[in-house]
Amino acid sequence: MCCEEKPLVSVIMGTRYRRENTGLLERSVRSILGQTYQNVEYLICDDGSTAEAKSLLEGLAAEDVRIRLIRDPECLDLGKKLNLCIKAAQGLYIARMDDDDFSHVDRLEKKVCFLEEHNDISFVGCNVRLMKDGVPVGERRLPFRPTVEDFYMTQPYIHPALVFRREALEAVGGYSEDADCILCEDYDLLLRMYKAGRVGANIQEPLLDYTVSDGSNRKMRHRLNEVRTRYRRFRDLGRLPKAWPYVVKPIAVGLLPGALRERLRKRST
Secondary structure (H helix, E strand, O other), X not given: OOOOOOOOEEEEEEEXXXXXXXXXXXXXHHHHHOOOOOOEEEEEEEOOOOHHHHHHHHHHHHHOOOEEEEOXXXXXXXXXXXXXXXXXXXXXEEEEOOOOOEEOOOHHHHHHHHHHHOOOEEEEEEEEEEEEOOEEEEEEOXXXXXXXXXXXXXXXXXXXXXXXXXXXXXXOXXXXXXXXXXXXXXXXXXXXHHHOOOEXXXXXXXXXXXXXXXXXXXXXXXXXXXXXXXXXXXXXXXXXXXXXXXXXXXXXHHOOOHHHHHHHHHHHO
16 A cells, blocks of 8 residues: 555445346445455445345445445435535545446555545546446546546546545535536536646556446437536636537537447447
């Protein structure tokens, strides 16, 4: 370990697990509990999950005192769930995790070491191995130190792979709970952090298995959310009018035939 003292890491996850098979959820949770970095607490805000998923999480929490379940009947959106977890968290670092991904055993140890050694970095991600239906389908390689321009075409970080300095998250007020940010909470958060002078980096090795979808079921209202978010954030960063083509990109992509969208998605991974 790169530091003698191991600061507490608060892992946060918002879930609404609706799959019939709870295998992915259990695999995800256990991948955090089995990390080489053991000084963690695991805050899971679970609302709207199946009875089987709720029972699984309660059983895992009974097995390991590091798991803390948070439930709020009014908390369905991811931004609200993650903010509840942050509010309850006690760690110096805040790590994200999703209910269908898998953290490699040394993910947290390498991320904490990186942040301890790079005081100018407020959050750190990594490359990821892409998974679909449980099968590896490629690897997503991300820029080492993304700039604002790297956000133009697509998000240059994988949200569930990130580990934040807690004070950096709090400095920008955490996740937006605005309805216009639903399904682009991470994009909004990270560009607000860049606006505040808080920059990130990506470790250049895959430390997370990331479950991908084809995006064909993405609703137009969520594409409009991304357009609004891109407009606000690029405006605040002084990137308009140059960035206008990238502001409207989500709608333009949504109007393409599904097969063409899938080919473009594969080319970007």
